[in-house]
Amino acid sequence: MATASSTWTPVEARSWRDTLKITRTGIFSVFFILIGLWILLSAPQNIAGDASTLLTFDRTGQQGISVPTVPFAVVVALLYVAGGIVGLLSTPRLSRIKFIWLLVNGLLIIPTVLIIIAAGGRTNIVVMLQESLRLATPIVLGALAGIWCERSGVVNIAIEGMMLTGAALGFVSYTLLLQSGLGLSNEWAQFLAVIIAVLSGGLMAVLHAWLSITFKTNQIVSGTVINILAIGLTSYLRLEVLVNAEAARATLQTVQIPLLKDIPVMGDVFFTGKPIFYGMFMLLLVTHVVLYYTRWGLRTRAVGENPHAADTLGVNVQRNRWINVIIGGLIAGLAGAWFSLETSGAFDDQMTAGRGFIALAAMIFGKWTPIGAFGGGLLFGFSDALGQRFQFLGVPVPPQFLQMVPYFVTLVVLAGLIGKSSAPKADGIPYEKS
Amino acid sequence: MKKQGFLIFLIAALLVLAVVPALAQDSLIESVCLVTDVGKVNDGTFNQFAYEGMLAAVEDFGLDSTYIETQAQTDYDTNLNRCIEEGYDAIVTVGFLLADATRAKAAERPDVYFIGVDQFVGEDADGNPAPSNYVGLQFREDQAGFLAGVLAAQLTESGIVGGVYGIDIPPVIKYRNGFEQGAKFINPDIKTLGVYIDSFTAPDRGASAAGQFIGEGADVIFGAGGPTGSGAITRAAQDGALVIGVDQDEFLTTFGNGETPGAENLISSALKRVDVAVYTAIEALVNGGEDFPGGTNLIMSAENDGVGFAEPHLAADKVSEEVIAKMEEVLAGLKDGSIVTGVDPVTGELLPEEES
Numbered sequence: 001m002a003t004a005s006s007t008w009t010p011v012e013a014r015s016w017r018d019t020l021k022i023t024r025t026g027i028f029s030v031f032f033i034l035i036g037l038w039i040l041l042s043a044p045q046n047i048a049g050d051a052s053t054l055l056t057f058d059r060t061g062q063q064g065i066s067v068p069t070v071p072f073a074v075v076v077a078l079l080y081v082a083g084g085i086v087g088l089l090s091t092p093r094l095s096r097i098k099f100i101w102l103l104v105n106g107l108l109i110i111p112t113v114l115i116i117i118a119a120g121g122r123t124n125i126v127v128m129l130q131e132s133l134r135l136a137t138p139i140v141l142g143a144l145a146g147i148w149c150e151r152s153g154v155v156n157i158a159i160e161g162m163m164l165t166g167a168a169l170g171f172v173s174y175t176l177l178l179q180s181g182l183g184l185s186n187e188w189a190q191f192l193a194v195i196i197a198v199l200s201g202g203l204m205a206v207l208h209a210w211l212s213i214t215f216k217t218n219q220i221v222s223g224t225v226i227n228i229l230a231i232g233l234t235s236y237l238r239l240e241v242l243v244n245a246e247a248a249r250a251t252l253q254t255v256q257i258p259l260l261k262d263i264p265v266m267g268d269v270f271f272t273g274k275p276i277f278y279g280m281f282m283l284l285l286v287t288h289v290v291l292y293y294t295r296w297g298l299r300t301r302a303v304g305e306n307p308h309a310a311d312t313l314g315v316n317v318q319r320n321r322w323i324n325v326i327i328g329g330l331i332a333g334l335a336g337a338w339f340s341l342e343t344s345g346a347f348d349d350q351m352t353a354g355r356g357f358i359a360l361a362a363m364i365f366g367k368w369t370p371i372g373a374f375g376g377g378l379l380f381g382f383s384d385a386l387g388q389r390f391q392f393l394g395v396p397v398p399p400q401f402l403q404m405v406p407y408f409v410t411l412v413v414l415a416g417l418i419g420k421s422s423a424p425k426a427d428g429i430p431y432e433k434s
Numbered sequence: 435m436k437k438q439g440f441l442i443f444l445i446a447a448l449l450v451l452a453v454v455p456a457l458a459q460d461s462l463i464e465s466v467c468l469v470t471d472v473g474k475v476n477d478g479t480f481n482q483f484a485y486e487g488m489l490a491a492v493e494d495f496g497l498d499s500t501y502i503e504t505q506a507q508t509d510y511d512t513n514l515n516r517c518i519e520e521g522y523d524a525i526v527t528v529g530f531l532l533a534d535a536t537r538a539k540a541a542e543r544p545d546v547y548f549i550g551v552d553q554f555v556g557e558d559a560d561g562n563p564a565p566s567n568y569v570g571l572q573f574r575e576d577q578a579g580f581l582a583g584v585l586a587a588q589l590t591e592s593g594i595v596g597g598v599y600g601i602d603i604p605p606v607i608k609y610r611n612g613f614e615q616g617a618k619f620i621n622p623d624i625k626t627l628g629v630y631i632d633s634f635t636a637p638d639r640g641a642s643a644a645g646q647f648i649g650e651g652a653d654v655i656f657g658a659g660g661p662t663g664s665g666a667i668t669r670a671a672q673d674g675a676l677v678i679g680v681d682q683d684e685f686l687t688t689f690g691n692g693e694t695p696g697a698e699n700l701i702s703s704a705l706k707r708v709d710v711a712v713y714t715a716i717e718a719l720v721n722g723g724e725d726f727p728g729g730t731n732l733i734m735s736a737e738n739d740g741v742g743f744a745e746p747h748l749a750a751d752k753v754s755e756e757v758i759a760k761m762e763e764v765l766a767g768l769k770d771g772s773i774v775t776g777v778d779p780v781t782g783e784l785l786p787e788e789e790s
């Protein structure tokens with residue numbers, strides 16, 4: 001090693017991309033030229049010339065604007081081709097324009113695809129955005145839970161189990177509170193149930209912390225144990241309590257934010273929703289601020305990157321990890337409450353259906369940052385809604401493939417847009433004082 | 435001595451001759467044992483309906499009965515053995531997941547009758563026929579879906595109806611294609627939206643699909659896919675759309691006897707009468723087994739009241755007499771075969787258009 005490093009000379013990091021002068025901009029430019037040409041050649045043939053697409057914006061799809069399909073497709077296609085050609089020019093002066101043009105092209109993909117598919121019919125873009133955000137809510141919350149844990153160096157694959165526990169205990173306690181004869185109103189019972197869901201997620205996290213921090217069990221094993229435990233525990237609770245209880249499927253009330261709700265489109269998408277939906281935005285903000293602008297956040301990141309150094313500087317590593325893991329569990333519990341109390345008004349076995357794991361993917365996608373994780377969650381929610389929309393707009397592709405859309409989009413985006421994402425250095429390694 | 439022996443033989447022979455024809459008409463069974471899938475006999479799912487069907491038969495035919503509630507999937511075989519050891523003549527197993535255990539046990543014990551709810555009985559992968567003491571109960575979900583489609587098409591104002599479905603396995607495909615065919619039977623120009631969701635246990639995703647349908651202008655939503663479908667119709671009902679449930683009368687389950695907000699929008703449910711099916715199969719055994727299609731399936735359809743539709747309950751003011759009359763008419767048509775769904779009863783795929 002020593003001899004090797006003494007004679008070491010810097011070698012330029014060259015990949016095959018550099019040799020061929022293939023840049024990311026170049027790849028996208030070629031992509032857009034191809035797509036543009038394809039639309040130009042196929043759209044006028046496959047769509048009736050006088051067909052138009054009705055884009056609707058209100059909740060029940062009554063009013064909207066009519067877009068002539070073929071002319072719109074041709075304009076977009078020309079924009080794609082022109083943007084692609086400009087993108088291939090290597091004039092540095094144009095780099096800003098290039099970037100903006102390609103970005104516009106990228107943003108136009110989804111509306112264009114929808115308008116073409118819904119030719120002769122109609123499609124509601126606002127509702128689709130709304131549903132994307134709803135579907136993203138538990139994923140973003142789960143990803144935030146993961147960030148709290150992993151930024152302090154504890155891998156948490158038990159988010160799924162914590163969510164499931166929160167969903168079950170929240171709904172069970174809601175049912176019991178209503179039946180208890182305490183005379184609680186529905187709203188109070190729901191509020192208390194959400195609190196219990198959050199706490200039960202935290203309780204599962206205590207188990208995780210106890211096993212993986214105090215006893216230094218392998219964190220993957222500990223997480224797996226919790227996931228399995230949660231499945232058994234929750235289905236037992238359902239059989240014992242819920243099956244014979246005549247529980248109403250009431251869900252949390254929709255809240256509209258005054259004034260802001262009247263902004264067109266934005267008002268429907270962002271300012272009309274249920275409490276946990278808003279809670280997701282608040283926790284996103286809180287996580288971001290705490291992680292990057294507070295002493296606690298700095299210490300957490302230090303513990304996750306280099307616990308020995310942090311310890312030397314007087315940070316109590318074990319305590320920091322314990323607290324962060326529990327905070328993560330509380331957030332996962334809230335995500336669980338979203339499933340049972342906010343959306344379904346019921347608890348069904350394994351109703352989280354793998355969203356805890358998707359949340360982990362969203363967290364990695366976002367490079368362990370809250371804002372990035374939000375983007376990742378949104379991408380999953382959006383792709384899910386898009387896959388559904390493709391199905392009912394009648395894209396001639398078997399539904400199994402359309403159900404793959406979320407995962408396919410993730411692959412493409414991870415491989416093409418996001419660079420290498422690296423975990424906190426000490427992630428997954430139990431801390432041993434040396 | 436020889437004479438006496440002969441006499442005994444004669445009497446015995448006479449007895450056998452007397453008993454054999456009597457056996458052909460008399461009940462093949464005196465007792466029934468029911469094994470649930472993981473769950474309980476009062477859990478509001480198939481387990482409960484199968485149990486109720488068995489109880490009705492037990493009462494009508496004066497049989498002995500018991501049930502075993504399965505705690506874990508690994509206990510199927512143990513529970514079947516318990517039924518046999520305690521001397522029960524017929525065993526009802528509830529659910530698709532028990533198919534393998536039931537089939538194996540049926541081959542092992544030809545002296546006991548087996549009835550498998552939602553289990554398809556036929557040749558195995560090697561072409562061996564199924565044991566003749568084993569019958570599967572299959573349902574014409576397409577007919578139930580067809581009736582739901584007839585109802586939806588009559589009540590929609592926008593001319594757009596939506597269906598949220600679970601994983602695209604044959605029963606679900608049958609519901610979907612039946613529903614869409616039924617809607618087109620009433621109004622050939624109706625627009626039917628449909629989504630398969632790759633999970634039966636994702637009520638939130640079902641709800642989101644329903645939300646998208648409402649955004650597209652759909653005003654009647656059919657949910658067929660376990661909790662995923664129930665999630666869809668609860669959400670849609672709370673958002674003011676009319677909804678149709680599936681399998682059982684969801685007014686009693688999902689809508690908590692009217693407690694759940696939106697219960698006034700549940701106009702019906704496409705029914706799959708598991709209780710009737712179990713009753714029919716036991717009845718066939720009691721009547722000497724001529725109607726017990728051993729080694730194959732008992733197909734439950736409109737003809738034998740195996741499928742149907744539920745009453746509108748709190749939505750009675752939204753479903754007029756004429757609408758119900760039309761559904762009764764279609765049900766009668768399905769019964770006598772004058773109306774066909776155009777759906778393959780096994781795969782659920784649409785049949786090619788026929789000249790009829």
